[in-house]
Amino acid sequence: MKRLALTLAFTLTACHAGPVRVGSKNFTEGVLLGEVATQVCGAAGEHVEHRRQLGGTAVLWRALRAGSIDAYAEYTGTITAEIVRGADPADLPALRRALSAQGIAMTAPLGFENTFALGVPEGLAAARGLATITDLRAHPDLTLALSHEFIGRADGWPGLRSAYGLAPRDVRGMDHDLAYRALASGAAHVTDLYSTDAEIASNHLRALRDDRHYFPDYRAVILYRADLAARSPACARALDALAGRIDAPTMIAMNAAVRVSRRTESDVAAEFLSTRLRAGATAAEPSRIARIAARTWEHLAMVLSSLLAAIACAVPLGVFAARRPRVGSLVLGAAGVLQTIPSLALLVLLIPLLGIGVGPAVAALFLYSLLPVVQNTVTGLRGIAPSLRESAEALGLPPRAKLLRVELPLAMPSILAGVRTAAVISVGTATLGALVGAGGYGQPIMTGIRLDSTATILEGAVPAAVLALVTQAVFGWLERRLVPRGLRDG
């Protein structure tokens, strides 16, 4: 509990002091722009942190409003669709006014536009004669593999479908990067893409023309907190100075450098700064061992602090629940409901309360760990033979002694099994912590999926699997240590 409180306190205070924090969305261009913003602020002499690939618009916007980050790159069309609903994306002064009413400043456009488009493999497009989105109406047999964000947002698939009267037979939601693979393998035929995607060229796709001008203006800008101008004027100036400096070919080239040439974002951004902005920036990449060590520490810290906090709360709750069946079923019910909330949803719900970073991740793992531990504590205590319970009572042991010396030791095998379940679940679930900037093994997994790099995925997946095995082994050892010999077989 103390650890959790500390983590929370740390997250909250960190929102208002310390380094400038740049966030980025969960795709290459977002990370690149975040890296550029980070490095220009760094070059301006500011201490900056980059919280990479935090998620979609909703997460980034909330984090920005809550002050967990100070800046991130956004697109005008997204702002009018998701943030300042109903405004005209072409009317920048109106947008700026609406944002500043919420304490957020917006730079002038950076110079390129990244609008939605639908992409079809070149060969298929030639065979079917597809050039515009309207042409798709005659081919309802084509499978659409669309990113979850595109399917979900009002200005994405739902609007597009009705604007063009499309009625494809098969539409699937998929990770954006996986969708390219589906297209390459022929498992799907059409995907949403961004006009600056490196893959348009590298995957030999044809972007279908938006002949009804459905997609709005998606000019890239940087949003930052209005108070940044006071806290770090140099940084705010540096961000404003990015206006008009990144044109579409530059952006496509940077995307391709990362996605096709497999260079790191920080490296590509540093090159952009030195060649285009003549600003010096360094991009030191830690070694693989150092990276894995850092991820391991982040992962373990998340799992251990949430687990310890959960044990500290759940065992007393379980003891209480075992004594009062009515309260007990309430407690178990509540913990059960928590368990059914999908982890991603829980993380997003926690962001307004706890900001981003370790806080919401630890809180979510804590909440998930409660049920197995409470439940097994209750089961263990209720499973004690009545004759033993009576013997303890009849001996004249005070309630505390009865609990500590008799009941909890007798329930120990069951409690430990619950903790073990919680730990194994946490080791797996903690990989999602990367979605809210908590780091851990999820970070390389997400980066690897984004970059289509198996080596990078394995850098997270292999240690995660090893950690799960180690967890099992540690609990095997703990069981030998903590379960009294008289309760073991033989």
Added chain:
Amino acid sequence: MDAIVELRGVARRFPGGGGLHPTTLSFKSGATTVLLGPSGCGKSTLLRLVNGLLRPDAGDALVFGTPVREDTAPALRRRMGYVIQDGGLFPHLTGFGNVALLPSWLGWDDARIRERATVLCDLARLPTNLLERYPQSLSGGQRQRVALVRALMTDPALLLLDEPLGALDPMVRAELQRDLREAFAALRKTVLLVTHDLGEASHFADEVVLLREGRVLQHGPLEALEQTPADPFVTRFLSAQKSLWGVGAA
């Protein structure tokens, strides 16, 4: 002097039937009273009312002159030992752990606990080295001896024994009967012992309380029950038991 155990109009009904009708009784101090009667007549219920594991619906059980209530029970229980049919030993503790549990919580030092345990093991004819074992690796008779030592550690003046020999085979049972009787005599305890076995009753009893369907039919020495039965059931119960005994002995 007041009796060590006294029941004043104690009654307890169970929702499904059974229990104890209002009962007023006082047990002879320093003597062994055997609670006798057919299965389900309320013998265990009576013992549980004495040590407060059950609350009476009416009346009071007085132990050492104090009514057994929620607040008084824990302290009173440390002055009465309780042994049940299978001993109720805690499986997660060794014999010694079981025996030392209450004294160590009360702050006794280890030497004192060991000394006391050794004395009681002698009395209960239990080799002390068996205390190092966990209950699962003790025989039934050894377990009952450990349970008895545990109950006697804080030197309670009162012992409540609920069929302490019920689960043992006849050889072990006879041996333990003899050992127990010698121990009771040596310690001058007030003992309430439940059995439904007349042979065992005659072996232990200074006095007998015969129960039937939650009522006390007769209270007195066994001879009085035989010679001046208070109810036809007393004679029927005794003779049924005797014929059983006779068949068994033949």
